[in-house]
Amino acid sequence: MKLYDYPQAPNPRRVNIFLAEKGIEVERVTIDLMQREQLNPEYQRKNPACDVPMLELDDGTCISQIRGIVHYFEAAHPEIPLLGSSPREKGLVEMWEHLAFMNGLLAIAEVFRNTAKGFADRAVVGPHNYPQSAELAERGARRVPNFFKDFDKRLADNEYVAGDFYSMADITTLVSCDFAKWIKAEIPEECGNLRAWYDRVSERPAVKANP
Amino acid sequence: MKLYDYPQAPNPRRVNIFLAEKGIEVERVTIDLMQREQLNPEYQRKNPACDVPMLELDDGTCISQIRGIVHYFEAAHPEIPLLGSSPREKGLVEMWEHLAFMNGLLAIAEVFRNTAKGFADRAVVGPHNYPQSAELAERGARRVPNFFKDFDKRLADNEYVAGDFYSMADITTLVSCDFAKWIKAEIPEECGNLRAWYDRVSERPAVKANP
Incomplete structure (x- = not known):
């Protein structure tokens, strides 16, 4: 599993705080937004939305958007709920x-x-x-x-x-x-x-x- | 429980199709957007976001935003999942x-x-x-x-x-x-x-x- 990340930007920070609260560690790959690496054809094939963060699962599934990533992790690691309990x-x-x-x-x-x-x-x-x-x-x-x-x-x-x-x-x-x-x-x-x-x-x- | 609704508008329609797919019936109250009833002070006290749809629970909790309403119902009625299983x-x-x-x-x-x-x-x-x-x-x-x-x-x-x-x-x-x-x-x-x-x-x- 890999998280494509650019920690300087606000959207990746939302996911990074979420993961830190839950104590989840993930391998990171930096996508340099200043170099517009999110628009590289190889990255775009994985993430047609061309943004970070993006989570690539071991089966090749690519999940982008903050909501997508946090709901994946909340369901996979329900302990320390951050999306509500009831x-x-x-x-x-x-x-x-x-x-x-x-x-x-x-x-x-x-x-x-x-x-x-x-x-x-x-x-x-x-x-x-x-x-x-x-x-x-x-x-x-x-x-x-x-x-x-x-x-x-x-x-x-x-x-x-x-x-x-x-x-x-x-x-x-x-x-x-x-x-x-x-x-x-x-x-x-x-x-x-x-x-x-x-x-x-x-x-x-x-x-x-x-x- | 009451759903404040205006079925002619696209956002309420998203929730109405979702509820129909799950077979959930809810009491409805019409908020006439053409008359700007969503801005009435009484409604605004319940829903400061001033939009429809909005769900009022029996304990008085008010949940607005499509995401809020569908996640409430998906958790309360997980059968026929519409937000994914795994x-x-x-x-x-x-x-x-x-x-x-x-x-x-x-x-x-x-x-x-x-x-x-x-x-x-x-x-x-x-x-x-x-x-x-x-x-x-x-x-x-x-x-x-x-x-x-x-x-x-x-x-x-x-x-x-x-x-x-x-x-x-x-x-x-x-x-x-x-x-x-x-x-x-x-x-x-x-x-x-x-x-x-x-x-x-x-x-x-x-x-x-x-x-």
Whole structure:
């Protein structure tokens, strides 16, 4: 089994923290995004989505997308559950992980991918080139403060993002808060609940091991 | 238990087909998106994401987002699995469902939500208003043909989207193909694998019952 990885980028970091929390070790292969190695024909044959991380099983099956990889490992190693235990918890983790991804990570990516010089023709992840959009970068910049505010509100009544237990929803929210620094955004002073939660989860050994 | 629903829209349709495949019946409450009932304060208190569908459990827990709802039901009713059986299958379903959502449903929504008159200030799902973007509508229009081509290629070697078994990945892909008609796009003639698969899954009773 091999995990194709680029630990500097936010999406691989989500999986790396998840694996560290569960204590799972996997052989790694670096795909250098700065060199656009994710677009190499050999890699693209394995992963037509042309992104990292990607997990190659011993039978040759290739599973990409964070959701794909974490669900594989959660089912294979159910101890230390990070996707919820009961049906209710599982539903809440998926819900809040999705909201953190859509309104956090993707909103920040709207700014980053549409303004960074190195992404001039790479505004969308995947095999196809699309030009940057100034309008989309502007929209992203308006969305990020709302992400912080909405999650601050959620954390007023909940110890963790999905409820009273730590989960993959916390991992994606934390990685989004750190990814926001790439666009010079940070958790506002007035978001005290989110800031306290951020400080708390940042202290976890699995998070510290994957900065 | 109550499912807040608006069966005319593509996202609720994904859950409705899923429930019909599993033979699960749930009490429904209509949230009329045309009347913007998803933004009513009472509904927003239950579902801060302000969208449909949303599942309210008997203990008052509210689970929104398609992923949240289907994972709740898959765990509560594991018979007739639609999210995969083995770890490998579970990984593949999440991967391909995510790709259908990101590159199909969201690309089509980029066109629809940024051009439809009724969505003038509602370019992003959720509680916050954002203006439409002509650049984003244009980008979406360029992405949709690539979605069809990429999934046609996937279906050249696979009976269903996630592999040799029917799953939630097929449901989201099918709903995306039908949602594309809202922006006057359809599966191109040359995408024979995708067309054959589309005709096949469209014949399923659960799909016919949720047109």
